[in-house]
Amino acid sequence: MCLDLPVEEREQVMRDNCDQILERSYTNKFDQDAINARRAEYANVGIQVAELEKQLAEIRAEYKGKIKPLVERMSGILEEIKSGGEWVTTDVFLFKDFESGMAAIYAPDGHLLEKRPLTPGEKQPTIMSAIRNFRTGTDD
Numbered sequence: 001m002c003l004d005l006p007v008e009e010r011e012q013v014m015r016d017n018c019d020q021i022l023e024r025s026y027t028n029k030f031d032q033d034a035i036n037a038r039r040a041e042y043a044n045v046g047i048q049v050a051e052l053e054k055q056l057a058e059i060r061a062e063y064k065g066k067i068k069p070l071v072e073r074m075s076g077i078l079e080e081i082k083s084g085g086e087w088v089t090t091d092v093f094l095f096k097d098f099e100s101g102m103a104a105i106y107a108p109d110g111h112l113l114e115k116r117p118l119t120p121g122e123k124q125p126t127i128m129s130a131i132r133n134f135r136t137g138t139d140d
Contacts, residue, residue, distance in 0.1 A: 096122060096129050 002010045105114040
């Protein structure tokens with residue numbers, strides 16, 4: 001309708017002569033130039049998305065590397081909380097009491113870790129046990 005009029009005037013002529021004005025959604029068809037422009041825009045946007053996704057993957061990998069040791073440490077702390085202490089490997093000190101037939105194992109800080117009966121292999125006196133007995137005046 002009104003195709004013989006310039007594009008700028010068509011809307012006003014139709015607005016002035018219609019019976020009713022309605023609001024409606026519809027597809028406005030593109031010409032070939034508009035389709036080509038949209039294809040080029042689509043390709044450019046796709047390139048931008050790909051670049052940003054690559055950057056995001058690099059950032060995620062970086063943060064994953066930062067988070068992993070923290071998560072591992074949290075796991076270790078949780079195990080320590082559950083067990084009520086930390087697992088250590090260090091030199092400990094065994095003292096034999098031949099009178100009672102017991103062995104006592106002490107941590108470097110002097111705390112008793114374990115008290116148990118002497119094993120058959122531990123019943124042989126050592127030089128240190130002989131010196132301790134000499135100092136205390138006891139005899140095996």
